Amino acid sequence: MNARATVSGPRPQVAATHLPDGDGDPAAALVDTHPIHVSGERVDARVYDRPKLRAGDVVAGPAIVVEMDSTTLVLPGHAATVHPSGSLLIRPEEDR
Numbered sequence: 001m002n003a004r005a006t007v008s009g010p011r012p013q014v015a016a017t018h019l020p021d022g023d024g025d026p027a028a029a030l031v032d033t034h035p036i037h038v039s040g041e042r043v044d045a046r047v048y049d050r051p052k053l054r055a056g057d058v059v060a061g062p063a064i065v066v067e068m069d070s071t072t073l074v075l076p077g078h079a080a081t082v083h084p085s086g087s088l089l090i091r092p093e094e095d096r
Contacts, residue, residue, distance in 0.1 A: 022053070029049050031047050033046055060078075062075060062076045
C-alpha cells in the first residue's frame with residue numbers, strides 16, 4: 001500500500017535572527033556561579049542567561065550558558081563568542 005500527501009499554503013515570512021550589538025562584556029547576562037568538576041578538580045563556573053547575551057559578547061570558561069531548552073558548557077581555557085545570529089562560537093582562548 002502506498003500513500004501520498006500534498007500540502008499547500010502560503011509561505012511564511014521568516015527573517016534571520018540578528019542580535020543587538022554588545023560591547024564584549026557578558027556581565028548583564030550573569031545570573032549565578034555554580035561549582036563544577038573538570039579534570040578531577042572543582043572549579044566555580046559563571047552561569048549566564050543566553051537570551052540576555054548580545055552579539056560580540058565573549059564568555060570565558062569555565063562557564064555555563066543556560067536557556068529554556070539547552071545548556072552549553074564552556075570549559076576552562078576556552079571562550080564562547082556570541083555571533084550576530086545568536087550562535088555561540090567556542091574556541092580555545094589562544095585561537096581568539
